[in-house]
Amino acid sequence: MATNTGVGKTWVACGLIAALRARGAVLRVRKPVETGCQTRAPKNTTEHNERIPADATALWHAAGQTEPLSQVCPWRFSAAIAAPQAALKEGKTLHFSADIAPHLPAPNAAQTVGHQAQYWIIEGAGGLLSPLTEDSLNIELARYTALPVLLIAPDELGTLSALFCAIEALHQRGIPLAGIVLNAGAPPNTPPPSALDNAAALNAWLPRLMPHTLPPPIFKVQAPSDLHQLADQLTNQPTP
Secondary structure: OEOOOOOOHHHHHHHHHHHHHHOOOEEEEEOOEEOOOEEEOOOOOOOOOEEEOHHHHHHHHHOOOOOOHHHHOOEEOOOOOOHHHHHHHOOOOOOHHHHHHHHOOOOOOOOEEOOEEEEEEEOOOOOOOOEEEOOEEOHHHHHHHOOOEEEEEEOOOOHHHHHHHHHHHHHHOOOOEEEEEEEOOOOOOOOOOOOOOHHHHHHHHHHHHOOOOOOOOEEEEOOHHHHHHHHHHHHOOOOO
16 A cells, blocks of 8 residues: 555565565465556457556566466556546446455455465555545555555655555554555655655654554665565565
8 A cells, every 4th residue: 555656556566576475475466456557459350459557467477477467457447547537437337345345355364375475465546545446445455355554655755744644544444554665766766855754753753643553664665675674574584
């Protein structure tokens, strides 16, 4: 989950997937809805036009293509706008229980497959409180699955307001926050002011935003190697 669109959700997720797979984990990925999809022309007369979900495809490749892309991303729309609006432009409506929930893991799904650890990574469409369907926001993905949230935000000036809103929204709904990623690695990458320290501000404010709750760890990410360290801390495993 993220504070907004374009903050590097897919970049962080793909790097984390690679790091977890290097540790022998099984990854299951979902991006139930993607907008702004390009249409690929058919190669021959037996094929149909296909919309290519760029973010979901990146997740699919990172996870090893173990499931059909149609299962990873069942809903794809052309307009690069909020999912419910993009659907309406094409004469469709999306509802969470009918159109999204069937493609998600059941709440508290098993976390092992045989002797291998299994992790689900589910990416929303836009920010945490952006509309996902006619009747739900992206945050419903976390509430329904009961999976902890890794909250991603750009490490830049002005990010704290959106971060604080997202943290309070999760806390008020009782959704566990596994960690906060301050992302300075994915493009567009504008160096923040030298005096800026979002991590310090977060550390100061988290006890007030999440009273009576252990504050989540904060990760500053600038390079792919940082995502391996993120995987270490999330799984409490040493780097192989």
